[in-house]
Amino acid sequence: MDSPEPSSKTATINSTINPTPAEDSPVFSYLSNLSPIQPVKAAPVVQGFPGLNSPPLLFTSPRVSAHSRLRRSQFPQLSSEAFSGKNEDYNNAITDSDANGVSVSQLRSELSASVQKVSYNNISVPDESGSLIRCVDEYLVDVSNSESSNPSNSTNPSPKVADNIPQSPNSAAESVADFASKDARKDEIPKDAARVVVEQVEEENKGKSSSDQKDNGIYSTSTDSDLPSPDLCTKIEPDLPADSLHYHYSDRQMSQLSSADHAMLDEASDIQTKPLETAHDCRNDNDKINSMSSAPDECIMQHDSQTKAGQHQSGIRRRCLQFEDAQRKISPTSLGLQNTSGVVSCSIPPVSPAVIEVVASVSSDRSSTASNRPSTQLTSSSDNFESFAVKVPMPSGIGLHLNSIAMQAGSRAIVSVKSAERGNLSIPGKKLTSMMSPHPSENLKSCSISSNVVGSHLTSGDNDGDHESYGTNAESAASLHLNDAKPLNNTVLLKPTEHTLSHKRKSSSEYIDSPMNYNQSSPKKKRKKISDGYDGDGCKRCNCKKSKCLKLYCDCFAAGIYCAGSCACQGCFNRVEYEDTVNDVRQQIQSRNPLAFCPKIVQHPTDSPASILGVEGASFTPPSARHKRGCSCKKSMCLKKYCECYQANVGCSSGCRCEGCKNVYGLKEEYGKDLVKKHCITERLEKSVEEKVEMVTATSGLLQIDPRNQCNLTPPTPSFQCSNRGKNASKSWFTSGRYLSSPESGQAIYGLSPASPTSSKNHDIDQETTGDIMDLVTFDQEFNYGNAKLANEFSPGFHVIGNTDDLLALPKSQDLASNTGGQLIPQTVNFQSTWPLSWRDSPITPMNQFDGSGMNALELLNSDKKPYAMEDDTPEILKDSSMPQTGVKVSSPNKKRISPPNRHLNELGSSSSGGGFKTGRKFILRAVPSFPPLTPCIDSKDVATHSADNSQKCSSGK
DNA sequence: GAGTTTGAAACT
């Protein structure tokens, strides 16, 4: 079974997770010697992310990935020199990376973006900027190295990932199972592919540095926690491994950083990760590709996306990640290390905001604490961390089931988180806290969840693992972050989670033989059980007795997550061990209902604007988001959790068959009315936008065009072959808006992937009319998992995400951009390319898709940028939409600049990909010198993969 | 903790 492999990975991860291991590692010692900062074991870790609150921790996971990236960059600075001698491979890779200009540029762009973000958030920015730049270059080099080392990886990251993924979940669980036993398990688990990969990586790393190897182990542990997400089911799992690996690395890095010097850790982690990634890529590229194709199944769970902020999301993510994320991630990751970053970036974007926020807080904390550490390193690490987090988020995992999502996302808080995430792009900030607040109860849950998730990370080493299986990727990332972040907030919360997770994982390893016993055996589960119904991860834990957790009755299964130790299910087959069975069942279910595993909650394009506005505002999601299928409540009046709409904190829509609906989040009737109003508004906006667009195009103020313009533009643009669609799209875009844009992009991606058919239909048809359609997974993701949404949005349009991140970062990143300007361009190019890819995924006709994608991409870009400028030009609606996205971010002027380009791009792209792209690229570069480069390439790949993954997943696992 | 209610999922 795959499970064994995952377990092995997890074991390795666990080992890596432990701070001590890192310290033990020669690399660590070496770094410690080099860096003024001395390795502080546990304490340091906490310090590393003392600022991070539990929520941040969640984000941390994503951050972790970001960190890893950043770290890499950092390492280059710090360690690169030191390591240069040690890590010849690394250096070589770097040089090689140059050959891979695109990947490198992307990496750089990402790094720069992340750095920018970080700087933006952190006072220490100046130092970071310097370090960042270096880091970026180095990072790029690393990436390139990985790529160069594994060309196949770069080309076909997803496949590789897929290979690894399957195992990863298991490994993750295993890793969770025991920290202490990690090593032993590793030995035991070796069978697992993940393990193998790790080993290989280690071997590779050995050449570089023994410390690196240790790091790898650490990663594996962290990954395990993350891996859990593999839930996507087996399909995803395959992919997950790769992702997980990446995440693991990132996690590892995180943990390391936290445990000791970030710089030290980062270096080690970077080095190791690179090798690992490359190894993974090389090894599994071909196979992975195949596996990837098979993996597509799920629509990833978007639990992750839920965001409840990062933390919640992180918890959720685990599950969500599993399928969609995993696949998506995998694809990106499959690309290679680059992908890792890229993949991560995909998911990250969503997360990023939250992460950023966290980071910001952390950074502040760090800044205070940083005094001890080298300012540059700390800052850079923090930056990296943030960027990573952003990337890591894996929002990609979007489509979670309402249940899972609702759990976490249910609260408005989630919504806020989402917005925050988006906003994070532009502004890192506050959202985390806000997110938590929404509903006390909900918050608590989310917190607990997040905490749990975090805890998994923190404690991941300790225990968990089982659960994680599905969410591995996201979780891993989260865990990583957690490690860093865990310090403060999560510590308490985390423990619970950890227990649950650890239990699950341990149990998983133990129970493998008897699924039935699985739950029973692990006391850990009990821990998880403690929580209401959620696992430590924040994912629901099921209590299935007759379904064996192989039916949609099971929340875990429905969410694409493996049952964790916290689950009280009986005769559970929804475990990594039974991955094959799970996959088969999933496929069967998907054959019946291709959308069975797609997110149940989707945002309506039309609603999106309002929702967006609402997002940050308290109300936010409910109105915008809708249940795909709608509820059929008769007695609960949609006022109890029996109602899925209510449970998801979304209003009922025309698609609902409920009787006596009194859904506080929105009544059917109101919904319909709202839709009509929105329609009118959107039409108006479109007209105005078109006019504006024309103006803009004439003036060539591409850069300055507003996001809304973009939205508007998109519709008007000739590219939209279907005027109607264009309008709709524009509207939807609009709504999704600037801020929404991310969602839109996400939609495009998700919509495409998931139910290619449905999504396409949705696009074609008025999204409004088809409430379900709309949204497509993306909205759901957004809704459910703010983070997930972001991730999805990004993931689908990786590019977009990357861009968005960049955009967000732009203001700050621009400075960096100057440095990375050259890179940016390539990235931008990639980005554009990616769009088409994302669309491809969608069932929609190429043209339409393209247009739509263009819209999405543009929107994404715009949205990113928009946040800054949106407000100015955008109509109220648009503004509103933007507002929700991120009130703060909106302010960034860069976005405005960017948006114009986007429009052009959109227009061009729509009209003709060729010209448009060029212009778009140029614009992008200007607008966001730094950010565009980073994710785009990866994004494009990721997007393609994601889209494919999504399409596969949604379509049916097709 | 046991039992009931509820509505989704699964089945026919």
Added chain:
DNA sequence: CAGTTTCAAACTC
């Protein structure tokens, strides 16, 4: 597609 059954969560006591 509609009706019924099964299932597990939500809810109540």
